[in-house]
Amino acid sequence: MSEDELIQQQIEKGGTPGGTDADAYRLVFRALKNEHGEKLPDDFARKVSIRAFNAKKSFDWDKFFLFGGLFVFLCVSAYAILATQFTFNVGAFQFLSGYSYFVVFAIAMVALLQWLDKKILKTPHAQF
């Protein structure tokens, strides 16, 4: 054990070793018990708790537009198919029907990228 380790241990245990090193260590140990100068405001706890609960209660517009848009899209598509007697055996759809797995894969990849984008690019300081 080095002399420094010994002095640090002795001071921690309440001992009073002598010498210039020990004197300097005592000053360091005393300063380390001081709190940091900057303090949080008195109403910090109240403000943060209100913010946490308001965030929870606030309406999730992202979900509203996502599911609302999806619902409207499905309704309009269903109506259009019924109204026009549409089949998938015409034009570009006939061509794409030969690559159905590729189309499904491409849609899944786009959705995955969108999801990853949303997950990774979060707000600042929210990276725990």
Added chain:
Amino acid sequence: MNDDQALASYVAQGNQHAFELLIRKYQRLVSHMVGRVVNNPEDLEEICQDVFLKVYERISEFNFQSKLSTWIATIAYRHAINHLRKKKIEIADIDEQFAERFMAEDSPADTFEETEMDSIVLSMIDKLPAQYKIVLTLYHLEDMNYAEIGQATGMPEGTVKNYLFRARQLLKEKVKTYLAKEV
């Protein structure tokens, strides 16, 4: 069920008053940790707020395998380190060259002759790498042991012990140099 378990379970059930109590209980710990590495008061408040919002978001996942204080300290540590990364502040520059640079830097007392010794030492602490500062804070201000600091920071216990010893030794050398100049 101890106090912390009861508090955490009330918060997880959505009790706002319990969450406010939890913040009051641990805001000192979080502000000490974050305050040691962040000098701007606005950043300090914002990061502390983000820490507690994350605590609230994750409280239902907390399983009491560690103390609540250690778990909160883990979140605070990661937020503080992320802040330094965003500000492009060097995080891990702890080597022999660091010790030489640290000793060669002017003592803060050269510019604040009238300040008390504690303030001078605290200014010296500010110049240490973030990991040293956080380990010193958790050990000396929060009375955490090596294992708890290791859990909070993800450092092995040996590293915690070594950082603590080395940081105090560097500060001692700096204080000695300052006192020798003053005489």
